[in-house]
Each structure stands twice: as C-alpha cells, then as structure tokens.
Amino acid sequence: MNQASLMRHIWKTSSNAESCWVGFVSSRWLRHHSIWSLPRPSTCSATWKAILDTQPVALRCSWVLLHDGHKTLLWHDPWLDGGLLSQLGLLLAPAVGRDFFAPVCSILQRLPCPATDPAMFSRWPEICASRTFTRLQEDTMVWTTTPSDRFSIQSAWNAIHSSQLEVPWHQLIWAASNHPRFSFIAWLATREALTLRTRAANWGITTERASYLCNQGDETFDHLFFRCSYTRAIWQALLKLCSYNCAPLDSWQGELGWVSAHFIGITLVDRIKKFCFCATIYRIWAEHNSCAFQNVAHHFTAVVSFVVEDTRGKFFIHDQATPDTPSSRAFLERWCISSSFTLATGTPHAWLVSH
Structure with a gap:
C-alpha cells in the first residue's frame, strides 16, 4: 500500500496537478526532464528515491x-x-x-x-x-487502469501485484481461521526463509550441520519437513487424525504441494486440516528452537499433543454447521470437537413408467 501511495506523486507530477509539491519538483528536478526521463539523483532524500522506484509500474498505467x-x-x-x-x-x-x-x-x-x-x-x-x-x-x-482515466490507490495496488501469480499454498497458509503466528512461521517455511543449521554453517556461524531434532542428517528443509524421523513421526500421526493413512513425502516442496491440493475447502473439517498443518509447522519450529537455545527436548508425542490442543482450543467454540456424513462425524470424533450437523440437500428424481 505504501508503494501505491507513493505512486500518486508520480501521477500528480506527470499530469501537472496544481500543488505546491508539484511546483517544487518541477522547478527543482524537471527543468528539462519529464518524470519519466528523470534518473535517480545521486543526492536526494530517501522518500524521493522511493517515489522514483515506482516509475516502471506507473509507466505501464x-x-x-x-x-x-x-x-x-x-x-x-x-x-x-x-x-x-x-x-x-x-x-x-x-x-x-x-x-x-x-x-x-x-x-x-x-x-x-x-x-x-x-x-x-x-x-x-x-x-x-x-x-x-x-x-x-x-x-x-x-x-489507463481506471474507467475515469484518473489515478486511484486501488488501481495502483492492483498494478503492483498484477504480475505476481497466486501461489498454490495461499489458501492453506493464510486461511482466515488460522492463527496469525502459526501462519507466519508456516509462510517463512514455504519460502524456505527459516535459518536452519546448514544455512548458519554456510554463513560461517557454526561448523555443525546435523539436525537438532534427530542428529542424523544435515538440517535442510527437506530433512526438517519431514524426512527427519522425529518430525516424520509427528506429521504421520497428525495425518491419521486428518483421515490420511499415508507417509509424508521426502521433499518439502512436494509435501507442501500435496497438502495444498488435499487440504482445500471451507467446511469445518477443511478449516481444521489447514489449522493443523500450520500448527504442526509452528510446533516443529518451536521444538527446534527449544533444542537449539534451551537444550530442552520433548518426545514427539508431546509435540503431537501440543498441535491437538491448539486445534481443539481454536475450534472448541464455533458456529459453523457440518454436513452430516459418516466421514465428518468420524473426523470430529477423532479430534474430540463438537459440532452441529446439517442434513445433505436431497436431489429431485423422476421415475419413468415403462409401457
């Protein structure tokens, strides 16, 4: 939104709006140039540099x-x-x-x-x-991006973000029912922006590269999520609670893609699955930091319990009814979450009488 707001100044200057600021910029910087030909000055304020950084997007509009x-x-x-x-x-x-x-x-x-x-x-x-x-x-x-041919903050924001495709895990990580803290750590994990031991070793901070959680392999994202025997046991137990009797994939991006494709929808069951995934990433990272900075480790079943308690606490009180199906009832019973149920809408049928 800050870039969109700064772009307003590009528009005012290029359209020769009547203002003291446009007059100052024109007399100071645009004696020969237009706003489009003006290079970034070597000596100017940080704000003016930030305004000029929006030139390429404003030019397209x-x-x-x-x-x-x-x-x-x-x-x-x-x-x-x-x-x-x-x-x-x-x-x-x-x-x-x-x-x-x-x-x-x-x-x-x-x-x-x-x-x-x-x-x-x-x-x-x-x-x-x-x-x-x-x-x-x-x-x-x-x-050009508004019917009125006039600048608007919304159109500028859309222009800035139009070239950025929506990632497949967007609805998974940023679901409205997720805890913001859990979503943030999960987002960092999807971008592989968490500082793992191998990254610290590459920076020269440490010489150790082995995982804090299992001490059996280099601590990479593929190892931490979920090739590591410790985290693999955690996620496999939670997958069973989510009605999936399968083992995690060896690749973090592969597992993220699989979860993004299967944990979809807006029903109560779907919201619980999404929350569970983000809570799992958060709790694994919290356990990693506990081992790294406090030298305190928990059994994997304790981490599973933390995720279950987080999920139950989130959905203990809710007002969303659930379709009354055997799979939904079994799912909520495993999580010990109560819910009201709605009967499935019947479909009309017509019988043809044979002659």
Whole structure:
C-alpha cells in the first residue's frame, strides 16, 4: 500500500496537478526532464528515491493523449500504444540530429522518412498511426487502469501485484481461521526463509550441520519437513487424525504441494486440516528452537499433543454447521470437537413408467 501511495506523486507530477509539491519538483528536478526521463539523483532524500522506484509500474498505467505534442517528450513519455521508443532510438538520436529532450511535435509537424531516420524505423507504422485530439487544450496524461482515466490507490495496488501469480499454498497458509503466528512461521517455511543449521554453517556461524531434532542428517528443509524421523513421526500421526493413512513425502516442496491440493475447502473439517498443518509447522519450529537455545527436548508425542490442543482450543467454540456424513462425524470424533450437523440437500428424481 505504501508503494501505491507513493505512486500518486508520480501521477500528480506527470499530469501537472496544481500543488505546491508539484511546483517544487518541477522547478527543482524537471527543468528539462519529464518524470519519466528523470534518473535517480545521486543526492536526494530517501522518500524521493522511493517515489522514483515506482516509475516502471506507473509507466505501464500511463498514456498521453496528444493535442499538439509540445509538452510531451518524444523519447521518454508514453505517447505510443506500444510503450516508449526503444533504447536503440535514444542511442541513435544524436547521430541523426535529434535532441535527447525533443518534443513529439518535432516529428508530428514534419514526419521524417523512415529510411533516413533509423532511430524510429522499427516503430514507424505505430508513429504514423498515432492520433491527436484537437478538442483537448493541451497534451493530457491519463491513467489507463481506471474507467475515469484518473489515478486511484486501488488501481495502483492492483498494478503492483498484477504480475505476481497466486501461489498454490495461499489458501492453506493464510486461511482466515488460522492463527496469525502459526501462519507466519508456516509462510517463512514455504519460502524456505527459516535459518536452519546448514544455512548458519554456510554463513560461517557454526561448523555443525546435523539436525537438532534427530542428529542424523544435515538440517535442510527437506530433512526438517519431514524426512527427519522425529518430525516424520509427528506429521504421520497428525495425518491419521486428518483421515490420511499415508507417509509424508521426502521433499518439502512436494509435501507442501500435496497438502495444498488435499487440504482445500471451507467446511469445518477443511478449516481444521489447514489449522493443523500450520500448527504442526509452528510446533516443529518451536521444538527446534527449544533444542537449539534451551537444550530442552520433548518426545514427539508431546509435540503431537501440543498441535491437538491448539486445534481443539481454536475450534472448541464455533458456529459453523457440518454436513452430516459418516466421514465428518468420524473426523470430529477423532479430534474430540463438537459440532452441529446439517442434513445433505436431497436431489429431485423422476421415475419413468415403462409401457
């Protein structure tokens, strides 16, 4: 959200909004440049640097409606549908007698021959097809991601995050019923951002690489989740409580993908499964830190009990009814969680009388 808010300043400057701040920036930094051509100054405030960092995303959402091209830079401003003129054009511009800060009107008044102007050769059809809007009083900047053509924080936020695909474990880790602390540690584990012993050894902090929990192999993410005999026993016991009589996979990313594909849905049973997984990651990491920093270890059954108690405590009081099926009743009985049940909706049938 901070980046989206900072992007508002890019929009105000590019659209020449009437404000003291825009006036100051224009007189201080934009005597020749536009906001799109301005490089990051070597000496400026951290805030101004952060504002300029939002240029690439803001550029994708901005477009200039040309009136006469006097206030739009030829090479730097987004006046073509396909984006800015190429960097090759900037390199060739001085060789063909064109100014680095030339306005668009310099070519609109008299279109050069593409054969004699290689700086624009690749974009020539697009340049010839560009429109001018005579009803406008001057060149006008529009924000292309909103119906009103005006900047909004929401559209800026969407533009920042549009290129980031949703990961398959999103609903698993960030389910609304999960404990925030559990979700955070599980999220760090999915990104393999927890500091394991092998990572500390690679940093030169220690020479030991063996797992704190079993002392039988290098402490990697694949080992900790759930190749280690200690954590494997914990997760396998909890999988049985979740109605899965199977062993964990040897790969952490493989197991994460399997859980993401099976622990889906919004029923009470599905919410308990998601909570159980995040609580398991959290409790295993807590046990890891207990061994590392306090030299205190618990039997794996104690960690299983911690996860079960966390889950029961979370869902001891809830108001979500559960579909009345034998599997749902058996699941909740294993977890000792009470719930109201709803009968499955009947499907209508019609009988055909044979003649």
